[in-house]
Amino acid sequence: xxxxxxxxxxxxxxxxxxxxxxxxxxxxxxxxxxxxxxxxxxxxxxxxxxxxxxxxxxxxxxxxxxxxxxxxxxxxxxxxxxxxxxxxxxxxxxxxxxxxxxxxxxxxxxxxxxxxxxxxxxxxxxxxxxxxxxxxxxxxxxxxxxxxxxxxxxxxxxxxxxxxxxxxxxxxxxxxxxxxxxxxxxxxxxxxxxxxxxxxxxxxxxxxxxxxxxxxxxxxxxxxxxxxxxxxxxxxxxxxxxxxxxxxxxxxxxxxxxxxxxxxxxxxxxxxxxx
Amino acid sequence: xxxxxxxxxxxxxxxxxxxxxxxxxxxxxxxxxxxxxxxxxxxxxxxxxxxxxxxxxxxxxxxxxxxxxxxxxxxxxxxxxxxxxxxxxxxxxxxxxxxxxxxxxxxxxxxxxxxxxxxxxxxxxxxxxxxxxxxxxxxxxxxxxxxxxxxxxxxxxxxxxxxxxxxxxxxxxxxxxxxxxxxxxxxxxxxxxxxxxxxxxxxxxxxxxxxxxxxxxxxxxxxxxxxxxxxxxxxxxxxxxxxxxxxxxxxxxxxxxxxxxxxxxxxxxxxxxxxxxxxxxxxxxxxxxxxxxxxxxxxxxxxxxxxxxxxx
Numbered sequence: 001x002x003x004x005x006x007x008x009x010x011x012x013x014x015x016x017x018x019x020x021x022x023x024x025x026x027x028x029x030x031x032x033x034x035x036x037x038x039x040x041x042x043x044x045x046x047x048x049x050x051x052x053x054x055x056x057x058x059x060x061x062x063x064x065x066x067x068x069x070x071x072x073x074x075x076x077x078x079x080x081x082x083x084x085x086x087x088x089x090x091x092x093x094x095x096x097x098x099x100x101x102x103x104x105x106x107x108x109x110x111x112x113x114x115x116x117x118x119x120x121x122x123x124x125x126x127x128x129x130x131x132x133x134x135x136x137x138x139x140x141x142x143x144x145x146x147x148x149x150x151x152x153x154x155x156x157x158x159x160x161x162x163x164x165x166x167x168x169x170x171x172x173x174x175x176x177x178x179x180x181x182x183x184x185x186x187x188x189x190x191x192x193x194x195x196x197x198x199x200x201x202x203x204x205x206x207x208x209x210x211x212x213x214x215x216x217x218x219x220x221x222x223x224x225x226x227x228x229x230x231x232x233x234x235x236x237x238x239x240x241x242x243x244x245x246x247x248x249x250x251x252x253x254x255x256x257x258x259x260x261x262x263x264x265x266x267x268x269x270x271x272x273x274x275x
Numbered sequence: 276x277x278x279x280x281x282x283x284x285x286x287x288x289x290x291x292x293x294x295x296x297x298x299x300x301x302x303x304x305x306x307x308x309x310x311x312x313x314x315x316x317x318x319x320x321x322x323x324x325x326x327x328x329x330x331x332x333x334x335x336x337x338x339x340x341x342x343x344x345x346x347x348x349x350x351x352x353x354x355x356x357x358x359x360x361x362x363x364x365x366x367x368x369x370x371x372x373x374x375x376x377x378x379x380x381x382x383x384x385x386x387x388x389x390x391x392x393x394x395x396x397x398x399x400x401x402x403x404x405x406x407x408x409x410x411x412x413x414x415x416x417x418x419x420x421x422x423x424x425x426x427x428x429x430x431x432x433x434x435x436x437x438x439x440x441x442x443x444x445x446x447x448x449x450x451x452x453x454x455x456x457x458x459x460x461x462x463x464x465x466x467x468x469x470x471x472x473x474x475x476x477x478x479x480x481x482x483x484x485x486x487x488x489x490x491x492x493x494x495x496x497x498x499x500x501x502x503x504x505x506x507x508x509x510x511x512x513x514x515x516x517x518x519x520x521x522x523x524x525x526x527x528x529x530x531x532x533x534x535x536x537x538x539x540x541x542x543x544x545x546x547x548x549x550x551x552x553x554x555x556x557x558x559x560x561x562x563x564x565x566x567x568x569x570x571x572x573x574x575x576x577x578x579x580x581x582x583x584x585x586x587x
Contacts, residue, residue, distance in 0.1 A: 061345075103373075103374070111345065112341070112374065113369075115369070116369040116370075119334075119366055119370050122334075122335045122337075122338030122341075122366075122370070124342060125342060126339035126341060126346075127343070128342075129339065129342070129343065130342060130346040133348070153332075153366075156332035157339075160330070160332070160335060
């Protein structure tokens, strides 16, 4: 899939995110939009998954450790064909499969329920260990926020993953630099993120998380890396793609009103047409 | 009287894991640097490739177990009850309970019978905590036979299970050719008509002894062993309560939220009955040899007898 095609899918994923959060009148657009290109690449290219057989045994696994950004996961899954895009409008509604944080029992294709920060990366590590114990070749991907790195459990999992040489594990950090209370430095700086993962025994790759060439190269390099897990630190812009949300901490967990929604969709439609 | 065989249920746990390993090839065992104490070290020795030491990081261990279970393994995650149910509560709740994953938690060193280590390690709240998680099976076996049976039953059951094992050696009271174990089923160890004594864990044997002493005083006590606190064998509890009209629960746990709590909830809703909850009365434990502490906290046969006598 060429870059233009990926950008078109990512544009569609962004529209899905905005639509979900608007229809729910709640949710987390900022960190979903910052990771939209990562979600797109994972679901459209990188992962061996089959929408027609979401539980197939040899599929690659994905654990959304930063579970609150599931509008991005759902939009990417819909883009890949796991369910109709129309269902995105049910996000967070009573009885919906698209729960406010992912649930594996509500929605086939979600490999793990998540939402409590720090735990997803441990679960992904357990899955990677499981594949190693059974001699299976599928891989495990997990997406973390940069604020999430403040959770001690992230480092418990990282120490374990490196100690057990889980080279089938790929940790992705969405480094958009913002969390609820401010910039990550203002709140409790996780920097230097790359040095921390290196010290824990990871192969570390730093990329621009909106550049598909860099994203593709990073995932390929992760697959080539043997004997240690890989951490991809993706520098991103929170709210990416919607002008008034970009780099605005206030858009972490707020839904757009009707007027803001119309503006966001208009911007995204124009951006899509320009591709 | 012949010498009664005594064995700690943590020992039974380690032995059961080894005995069941071939029958359940998906079984893997996790520990958090306590394999020697939790007795999963027995399994580690026999099946080193299926034993994973997670180091001193219990929250991580529970979530790792979730990942293993989500991909087809049957993990037994082991540590002390304090850290399994206490420290890692939220991981157990969100990584295991909410997705209803097939993780078994083998929690050892529960209660004041931990002994000399003292209050920081004597978990008296684990059964209460675990009981609040939807879909969690909670068991507290009384002896070697029941502990091994509970491990097998947990492996055969699909879903999260918490089993509490003890540090101190306890007499073997179950057994015989007709012994059967079923999750959610209690057993009547002694039939009686005047009062019902419901016990679990290491309090079962002294509760039976207390019942014999009561018999000498002319009080005919029924003794029920409730290994599974959740789901509670309500049918058995209610039938006995209706028969005797007076119920006592006995447990090495806080009187808040454990066996006493479960029985109180059941009785007050379905058959209001005079009830006495014997256990640890809303306080922390302390250091000392296990036998001395059980005596001090009136959880040995003499103490249980005294407390029931004052109630009955």
